[in-house]
Structures are given as C-alpha cells and as structure tokens.
Amino acid sequence: MASAAELDSPAAPLDTFRHDVRGWLAEHFPATLKGQDNAMSALDGPSEDTPEQAAWKKAMGDKGWGVPAWPKHYGGGGLDKAEVRVLHEEMARVGAWNPIGGMGVMMFGPTLLEYGTEEQKLEHIPAIARGDVRWCQGYSEPGAGSDLASLQMFAEDRGDHYLVNGQKTWTSGGQWADKCFALVRTDKSKKHEGISFLLIDMDAEGVEVKPIRLISGSSPFCETFFTNVKVPKGNLIGREGEGWTIGKRLLQHERSSLSGGGSAARMFAGKPMGALAKEYRGADEAGRVPDQDLRMRIVRHEMDARAFALTLRRAALEARSNQGPSAATSIMKNVGARITQDRAELSIEIMGMNGLGWDGEGFSAEELAQTRTWLWGKAVSIYGGSSEIQNNVIAKRILGMLDHQ
Structure with a gap:
C-alpha cells in the first residue's frame, strides 16, 4: 500500500489519471481500429463510418478527448498539458487515433476560443468538439493569394444582416463542408482595416462550389462563389475591421x-526509408544499401525528420503553457515543408521507374500512391502561406528586420 507521502507526491494524481485513461481506452477503443488514420481530417472527402468508427468517435466526443485541452464547459476535455501528454502516450501505446479533427479543430476552434463571444462559443465549439460539423476556410481569392489583404469579396451592411458577394479559391473540402469561416471586406476605403471575419453557412442560398482537379488526380480544393448570400450579423467574429x-x-x-500533425505524420508514414531502399536497390554483404551516397542522404533525412519531430513536441508543450502558437510556427512550417518534399523526392529516386507510374499494370498500389504523394507534396510549400511569405514573417517578427524604403 502506498504511504501518505507517496499519495501526496506530484506524480500520484498523474499516475491515477494514467490508470484511468488505460481503463477507459480498454473499454471504448475497438481493437479492430488499431493503427488506423484519422479519416475525419482527410481532404479526400468524408467516408461512411463503420459501426466501430462511429462508436469510437461518439465515445471520444462525449468524453471531450477529441480536443482534450479545450475547456470542459464547451465540450472539451479540460485537461492540463501533463494530462494531455499522458493521454497521447496511452493512445499511442494501444494504437488509438483521434477520430475528431478537421479545420474546426485545427484552426477555427482555437481562434473562436480567443475572439468569440460567449454566445458564439456555446453555439459552435461543442459541435466542433463532437465532430458534428465540418468547416472550410474562405481566405484566398483569384487576385488575393500571397497578398491576402487584397481580397475583394464584399459584405454589404443591410441592417440586420450582411449581403455577401465575391469568390474564394482553394477552399479545402468546400464541397463537403457545412460552414465556412471567411475573411471579407466590409470597408473598401481601407486595406487591412477594412477586412472582417465572418461565418457563412455553406448550404445558404447563393453559395456555389466547384471542385478543382489537381495534378495528383484528387479534387480536395474548390472554387467557391457567393452571390447575394445573406449572413446574420451574429456571424461576425470580433468587430468590423478586426478580421x-x-x-x-x-x-x-x-x-x-500543418507543420505538426500533418507534416510529422507524413514523414513517418509508410516503410522506413532504409527498408524501402533495400527493397528496390538491394543490399550488400553487410546488409547495407550498396550506394554509399544514397545511404548518407537517407541517414541525413532521417536525422532531420526525427530532430524536427522532437522540436515540434517541445514547441507544442511550450505553446500550451503560454498563449498558443507564436510566429515561430513560420519556421516550423518551412522546415516541415522541406523535409516532407525531400522525403517524397528521395522515395521516387529510390523506386526509380516504379515510382513514376500513374496507372495500368506493372505498378503496385503503393507505387501509384507514391507518385501521387510526390505530386501532391509540391503544394506543401505553398498552401498555408508560401515559404516566401513565411520567410518574411520570420525576418520581421523573429529576427526584428524591418523594410527599408
């Protein structure tokens, strides 16, 4: 039996929490789902959940552990950073994955928790925490990509509502989304100060979505058109001009x-690079990849990827203990994009002609998937803010460098 001193030690409550997490996972996580990916966060569209997937999603949503650090009274888990770490460790131990994700969790939810009214938080956060609502992002426009502040989609004040007209492009998952968080112009006389943050129902009259077919063969992005779309004033986040x-x-x-879960997951997805090289290039008498230069490049890549993964973990812990992510995310975004693209290029080189197949006989499903992953990866250094834009952020907000006219 533990002594009174042991029970009062800082580790005791965390040990109890870990024991509780293990018991809960044993009861609610189906073993048949072990090691599966989070289908809810995929950009290839929602798929029909199996009964096991649906039950797992409901259990995580009811518990609030899909968003474990969010406040409990909004449907989150209400866990502190140490408890979140334990939860992630125990989920990884049994091969469990988070079934609740998407842009509501990644982007809009954390932002609404900072800037939304209490009424707006109660309206939207619980549904995000349960995974009931799918969100998309209305930022880029045909003439406002890297220079996002040039956006022209206009929300005209009509008293009790806004009348929205304009176009967005590269709307990720727009054809499947229920709602959109969008930057709109409410004042044409000002550039940055004329932009507001508005929530728009995707099934509202006047919203039209056209998927864009990408070089990889998928269509996760859309052109989205807004024609005389009525949006209630209550859907404005913050004040006009704060967008x-x-x-x-x-x-x-x-x-x-993007630099965390997405890039890190892609870095370690599939076979280890060494195993892939031995499969396609063979091994010498010492069990090594024969090409010494290729061996060294694989080692350097694996070292970079693992160092980056550890840095991401440290940054995530620091963000939870402070005020959320900082300008340092621009560094992480650029490094994650480079390592992700390097891995795809290295994989194609290792596989040779087998890594360049698009269709037909003679290629395995894994080889065809690698071709598409390589092509898709070209966008990693563009979406979420191009590498050039991130370099500007790093120069100005981290290095303190100012423009000299």
Missing part, C-alpha cells in the same frame, strides 16, 4: 497544425 488581426491569429494555428 485581419483575427485572420492572422488563425493562420498561426493553421501553420502549427
């Missing part, structure tokens, strides 16, 4: 997610 400030904060959350 640029709120939108920049949301981008920090986005970059944190």
Whole structure:
C-alpha cells in the first residue's frame, strides 16, 4: 500500500489519471481500429463510418478527448498539458487515433476560443468538439493569394444582416463542408482595416462550389462563389475591421497544425526509408544499401525528420503553457515543408521507374500512391502561406528586420 507521502507526491494524481485513461481506452477503443488514420481530417472527402468508427468517435466526443485541452464547459476535455501528454502516450501505446479533427479543430476552434463571444462559443465549439460539423476556410481569392489583404469579396451592411458577394479559391473540402469561416471586406476605403471575419453557412442560398482537379488526380480544393448570400450579423467574429488581426491569429494555428500533425505524420508514414531502399536497390554483404551516397542522404533525412519531430513536441508543450502558437510556427512550417518534399523526392529516386507510374499494370498500389504523394507534396510549400511569405514573417517578427524604403 502506498504511504501518505507517496499519495501526496506530484506524480500520484498523474499516475491515477494514467490508470484511468488505460481503463477507459480498454473499454471504448475497438481493437479492430488499431493503427488506423484519422479519416475525419482527410481532404479526400468524408467516408461512411463503420459501426466501430462511429462508436469510437461518439465515445471520444462525449468524453471531450477529441480536443482534450479545450475547456470542459464547451465540450472539451479540460485537461492540463501533463494530462494531455499522458493521454497521447496511452493512445499511442494501444494504437488509438483521434477520430475528431478537421479545420474546426485545427484552426477555427482555437481562434473562436480567443475572439468569440460567449454566445458564439456555446453555439459552435461543442459541435466542433463532437465532430458534428465540418468547416472550410474562405481566405484566398483569384487576385488575393500571397497578398491576402487584397481580397475583394464584399459584405454589404443591410441592417440586420450582411449581403455577401465575391469568390474564394482553394477552399479545402468546400464541397463537403457545412460552414465556412471567411475573411471579407466590409470597408473598401481601407486595406487591412477594412477586412472582417465572418461565418457563412455553406448550404445558404447563393453559395456555389466547384471542385478543382489537381495534378495528383484528387479534387480536395474548390472554387467557391457567393452571390447575394445573406449572413446574420451574429456571424461576425470580433468587430468590423478586426478580421485581419483575427485572420492572422488563425493562420498561426493553421501553420502549427500543418507543420505538426500533418507534416510529422507524413514523414513517418509508410516503410522506413532504409527498408524501402533495400527493397528496390538491394543490399550488400553487410546488409547495407550498396550506394554509399544514397545511404548518407537517407541517414541525413532521417536525422532531420526525427530532430524536427522532437522540436515540434517541445514547441507544442511550450505553446500550451503560454498563449498558443507564436510566429515561430513560420519556421516550423518551412522546415516541415522541406523535409516532407525531400522525403517524397528521395522515395521516387529510390523506386526509380516504379515510382513514376500513374496507372495500368506493372505498378503496385503503393507505387501509384507514391507518385501521387510526390505530386501532391509540391503544394506543401505553398498552401498555408508560401515559404516566401513565411520567410518574411520570420525576418520581421523573429529576427526584428524591418523594410527599408
């Protein structure tokens, strides 16, 4: 039996929590789902959940552990950073994955928790925490990509509502989304100060979505048109003219997610690079990849990827103990993009002609998937803010460098 001193030690409550987490996972996580990916966060569209997947999602949503650090009274888990770490460790131990994700969790939810009214939080956060609502992002326009502040989609004040007209492009998952968080112009006489942050129902009259087919063969992005769309005034987040400030904060959350879960997962997805090289290039008498230069490049890549993964973990812990993500997310975004693209290029080189197949006989499903992953990866250094834009952020907000006219 533990002594009174042991029970009062800082580790005791955490040990109890870990024991409780293990018991809960044993009861609610189906063993048949072990090691599966989070289908809810995929950009290839929602798929029909199996009974086991649906039950797992409901259990995590009811518990609030899909968003474990969010406040409990909004449907989150209400856990502190140490408890979140334990939860992640125990889920990883049994091969469990988080079934609740998407842009509501990655970007909009954390932003609304900072800038939304109590009424807006109660309306939207619980549904995000349960995974009931799918969100998309209305930022880029045909003439406002890297220079996002040039956006022209206009929300005209009509008293009790706004009348929205304009176009957005590269709307990720727009064809499947229920709602959209968008940057709109409410004042044409000002650039940054004329932008507001508005929530729009995707099934509202006047919203039209056209998927864009990408070089990889998938269509996760859309052109989205808004024609005389009525949006209630209550869907304005913050005040008119605060959209640029709120939108920049949301981008920090986005970059944190892109450089974290997304990039890190892709880095270690599939076979280890060494095993892939031996499969396609063979091994010498010592069991090594024969090409010494290729061996060294694989080692350097694996070292970079693992060092980056550890840095991401440290940054995530620091963000939870402070005020969320900082401008440092721009560094993480750029490094994550480079390592992700390097891995795809290295894989194609290792596989040779087998890594360049598009269709037909002679290629395995894994080889065809690698071709598409390689092509898709070209966008990693563009979406979420291009590498050039991130370099500007790093120069100005981290290195303190100012423009000299």
